[in-house]
Amino acid sequence: MRDFPPRIGGVLCVPDWLLPLLVPVVAALAGGFLVLAFRPRGGGEGVALLADRMEALSDRLDQAVAQQNERLARSLADSADRTQESARRIHERLAVIDAARANIEALGGQVTTLAGILGNKQARGAFGEVQLRDMLADRLPAEGWAWQHPLSNGTRCDALIRLPFPPGPIAIDSKFPLEAWQALRAAPDDAARVQATRRLSADIRRHVDDVATKYIRPGETAEGALIFLPSEALHADLHALHGGLVQEAARRGVYLVSPGTLWAVLGAMRALMRDVRLRAEAQHLRLEVARLAEETGRLDRRVANLKRHFGEAQADMDQIGITAQKILGAAARIEAVEIDTPAPARAAE
Template sequence: MNDVLFVVGDTPVSVGAALVGMAAMALLVLLAIAAVIARGLHGGNAATLAQTRRAAELEQRLSDLIRYQSEANGRVDAMGRALAGRQAEMAKAMSERLDSVTHRFGHSLTQSTRYTMQSLQALHERLGIIDRAHDNLTELTDQVTTLRDVLANKQARGAFGQARMESIVQDGLPKGGYAFQYTLPNGKRPDCVVLLPDQRPLCIDAKFPLEAVTALREARSDAEKKAAAQQLRTDVMRHVDDIAGKYLIPGETQDTALMFVPSESVYAEIHDGFDDVIQKAYRARVVLVSPSLLMLAIQVMQQILKDARMRDAADQIRTEVLHLSDDLARLRERVSKLQTHFGQVNDDVRQILVSADKIERRAARIEELDFAAPETPAPPSNPEAPLAQERDLFASRAFKIDEVSAG
């Protein structure tokens, strides 16, 4: 009993002490179990009551929950119906909106298609215009190239000026009022002459020296421009002297000759920059004319030719006027005779009306059986004799009127 089983700290524990401790612990366990059992028996009634209350509360809550659930189901149904209505309205609105959008989209697409077609048509027309303009530009380029080639050749350039001058003259003057390559008494042949009424032709020269003008335009430095200007003066004055010496024949041609410049720009350049050349040409009785000035001169000469033809026809016009005056006098005489006959006819008609009034009065007296003696002298034995005489007189007047009208 006194044997040491183990040591707790510094205190040895013997077998007896261990047994006593174990017995004490067993007693304590039994006491604890008894206490627990007693507590369990005492708390069973309270738990049952509490459980009953809890069951009642749970049943109440369950009924409330069922009621709440039914209310919630009603609300859910109402919300479902409302949601279905809203959904139907929304679907209808969406359908209407979609139809409207589809209609507007279709209309807009149709308009866009029409506008696109119109734009494409306008674009096609403009492209056609551009193509025609391109063709015209190409043709114009070819013409300019041809004109440049023509102007580069002296003979071709002279033919170009000659052709332009001839077209202006032919358009402005009648046939017989001009002649090309006309031979003058000295044997010279100007490019064109205008046959004026005084039998002295006006000479026109179309061989203007354009080489100096081309050189002046192509000059770059001042020295080249000065040399080209001097060459232009020399060439123009030499040509002026040639025209004056060949085509101005006293008593045979007009006192003035025309030098045709086939370009308005060349004429303007010479007129503005070479006034001394223009003045010297005037003093030499040679006038430089551009195409427009030549047209004006041709119009003046056309009027001169017309006046000359009027003067040539003046005698014939005077004779015709005299014949017209004679015809007018005869017409006046015949109208006077006709007026006289008409006056006689008026008198005859007036007398016929008087006789008709008398006949009417006699007829009225016959109707009234008024056989009283008349105040006027007794009528002839044949009462229709005055009427016959007046009818014969009227017929003779009418015959005379017919004769006058036939004459």
């Protein structure tokens, strides 16, 4: 059995909570020993001295108990504060852990949803169309592209970028088959890998032939079309494992683009559209300047006519002024002439 109280290095260790209980017991024992030691044998002085000593001892014991209680209270208060601080930190960490767990659960749901989209052919096609449409709406002006645009042969391309001739409008397809590529990545052995590679090559040729036949229309579209791949990994694998097929598709005017490369292509097309718009605006400004020059010439001719009219009017005003001076001079001369007025005739007598 273990010793109680415990010992450390041969020294007896008394817990803090046991010390206040031992103090009264020790005080009582000390008082009993003192009573036995100073028990009077017949004199009253010994009893009085014993009473004084007992009172002084009781006071010291009360002070020691009060101090011990005060230290114990402070210790308990400090322990309670430390416990509350630890509990607060634990609650904060638990809140962080709960938030991280919620984020992980949400991410797991999103991954599951994405896996379901990629596993369903129709949903995967819709996912590629949504991604393509978002990129077109973000990079090109609204009048620079059309969605599900019908061509003259009766087919509808997923998107048509309206570029001027040359090069002309460019059609984009977003329904690339991914089953063979997924089978290639999940192939368990070499035989399954070779079979999946052949299937992928056949799917690429078939899809490139469809796009080249349906989406490249001389005089209506450009001499090339784009196939949008919604995965950077697929784009990298096709260029790394089937570079010959990619080059063959490019010779037929069909180009495979990933989200990253399509972003750069759309940036170049946006710059081309801006250049075309600036040229059109410059031509419009040139026409307006020509009209303004014509109006300026007409204004100059009218100002010259007006100046001529003003000159003629000024000459007429000068002539009128000369005539007025002559009239005034004649009036002055007439007024200066003395004319004898005849006397009035007398009435007949």
